[in-house]
Amino acid sequence: MPNDWSSSGFDLHIDIGTAGGRRAGLELALREAVRSGRLKPGTPLPSTRGLAKELGLSRGTVSAAYDQLAEEGYLTVRPGSGARVAEVPASDPAPAIPATAPATPRHDLRPGLPDVSAFPVQAWLRACRRVLGSAPPRTFGAGDPQGQPQLRAAVADYLGRTRGVLTTPDRVVITSGFYQSLGVLSRVLTASGIGAVAMEDPGHNVYREVVQRAGLATPALTVDARGARVGSLAQDIGAVVVTPSHQYPTGVPLHPERRQALREWARATGGLVVEDDYDGEFRYDRQPVGALQGTAPDQVVYCGTVSKTLGPALRLAWMVLPRHLVGPVVRAKQETDMYTETIGQLVLAELIRTHAYERHIRSARLRYRRRRERLLEHLAAFPALTPHGVPAGLHTLVTLPPGGMTEQQLMAACADRGIAVRGLTELHHRPTPGTPGGLLIGFAASSEHGYPIALEALSSVLADAAR
């Protein structure tokens, strides 16, 4: 293998042209590699003996080429330490990498994110060691488009125990996040002839876009103090996406009568209910409301994720499907990316199996409950602001009084202070001037240390606004 740079322990591609002689070809190739930045300043080059052997040249030829390039300033050659790439400005200097990922704000009060500073790094590493230490070789081969059986079994067991979900592992599909779950499911619905999926208003705008990209209409399902007004669902709507445990963004649970009405609508029309249980693990005043799926497993697709419990970086989520949808959804998932990566799935399965996952959630729940109480204490100083929803989840919606600062003004004032919150307006399907503004204040995203500071900063902005 003539391209082995044995002495430096890595490979280098150089193409030696034949015109003009081999020494000139080597010089040209090295010059171009340095000039283009492919060979970085300071990189050690192979010994003359090593490179000569690998390229089938004489050692003298390589040595002469090195000397020539050293004279030209491309290399530095020191007796004893060999040749290195000199500090030559590359012809096309690398521009700074554009930050396509959002930067972490100074005061992180974004909704929908857990406190990732509490990510269980040690538990993750231990589980990773256990899982990979005993993994059969096929673990690193082709994965399962439906998800690793170990994770599907762990998820089925976990959801049955903690969320009242009725399932078996063969009805669980693992995906790379709820965003992907909804995209895959939307394509299956489109292919099955469905043309419209009702979505809560207000609701998550990003997910509306996912459904729309699959070619589906997203008629508005308005939300009131009892959650989604499911009585208004048309007969010809093929499916509906709801957040029954804790409506996003208002924070109200779907009223029992509405749950019943939704099940009846699904049974009567054959419509499908997509239950987005995005933060169902977090209820602070009582036992969480069980998943809707548990009472209508043939009408409901239950969707969960680790993005709100461990962190979105893992890209791991699950769907529990009515049996007839398993095949189509697995095929659609396969057409997207073959399957979700295996190692993360196995580590998560191990964390669930050993209850480390639930211990992490319980610990987070205690902290978030206190944080929510602190937020409400702070907000109590501003009686014009109305907090909504039950003690649950990772955020609280606050609506703004008419006549005071607008949402836009408040958001700008927050941004000036480095406070990241989210505005309510964009979550409405068709915001009108009359729509009351609001802020979604996330109490989970900060670190324990940063949270009180973030709250003080927010209070100070609100106090200015109230003046």
Next chain:
Amino acid sequence: MPNDWSSSGFDLHIDIGTAGGRRAGLELALREAVRSGRLKPGTPLPSTRGLAKELGLSRGTVSAAYDQLAEEGYLTVRPGSGARVAEVPASDPAPAIPATAPATPRHDLRPGLPDVSAFPVQAWLRACRRVLGSAPPRTFGAGDPQGQPQLRAAVADYLGRTRGVLTTPDRVVITSGFYQSLGVLSRVLTASGIGAVAMEDPGHNVYREVVQRAGLATPALTVDARGARVGSLAQDIGAVVVTPSHQYPTGVPLHPERRQALREWARATGGLVVEDDYDGEFRYDRQPVGALQGTAPDQVVYCGTVSKTLGPALRLAWMVLPRHLVGPVVRAKQETDMYTETIGQLVLAELIRTHAYERHIRSARLRYRRRRERLLEHLAAFPALTPHGVPAGLHTLVTLPPGGMTEQQLMAACADRGIAVRGLTELHHRPTPGTPGGLLIGFAASSEHGYPIALEALSSVLADAAR
């Protein structure tokens, strides 16, 4: 948090109905949980004191409910060790999980797969520990849709050195596999108004389907002993997918004159060249041919993957893009799944940075070279079979003589013996009865131990066939 089963260390959802009294409600809920299989046989229940506190019931109520269920056979209660779920058959027993992932064959001679029994588990774990041990909390938050900057920098450096790719990290996009790369890119091409993407014939049928699903036509680009016949590319073809280092499946590199012609076609027509460098790391007789991208970085999208070096389970791949395509491709990737999971990306970046990745490849290269030689030795006993291609990659194509056993018959004979190889016919765009059959024999997928045994089994099938 009334749903904490403190004594057992996990959460259980139970919904106590209000009709019929709370004791009856608790009994009903527990009965249903056991019957449905949500509570598995042998699961310990919380202490009566613990559950009473959590549900806001008296201890006597819980105790009475436990006793009732024990009488009914749902629980077993032993003084001192508490209550457990009894062995009750669930009403809807879980069917066996269907194996949607292909099983590992007894003799694995599939093309396109590395020897995953050599996956560098210890190096992976070490890198994982190093990376997570020092990771800032934001690591577990939202990822970068373009890919983690650390991995993009490592990939840009690695590809420049080893494959002659000319790039900076801001032109690298990380995806969850080449399959996803091609899907994302195809959607961008469709959106830009391109209607057809030429694809090699024979070529990978699965990737043709990916391109077609984006709404693109895939006119055939025939292949001969000098690789793809790029001279036949029409002016109005918007893009072409090629495998210049090692044509899949024939194994020939694209001839220098053809490379030149392809660049000229791209410059003259504005067409885009998609370079699928699926196994460019593996050349056994000489320095690998540098990537086409290195000589036409504004016309070529370079695609690579770790599926052929480490294993497909990781779902990690990269694209190096002309600058004008970076924005559209990152947006299309984001619309697919937001971003690829972060931990695997960081671990891979660390493996590349420390050259552990290249050490792994060099070691594999030595083994695969020997394996290819052994395969050719075995095949030499069957002069009617014609091996194709240069010493490179993970497979060798063998075409069959007319008049002998057909591809279909040989494949069936192999399958009978537990030998997995791949047929050539399905790789043709429009196989006709006159198309010569062939086998793609992968020499990498087996373990070191299993490979000679697999070769013996194959030889025995071929000997039977030659009789």
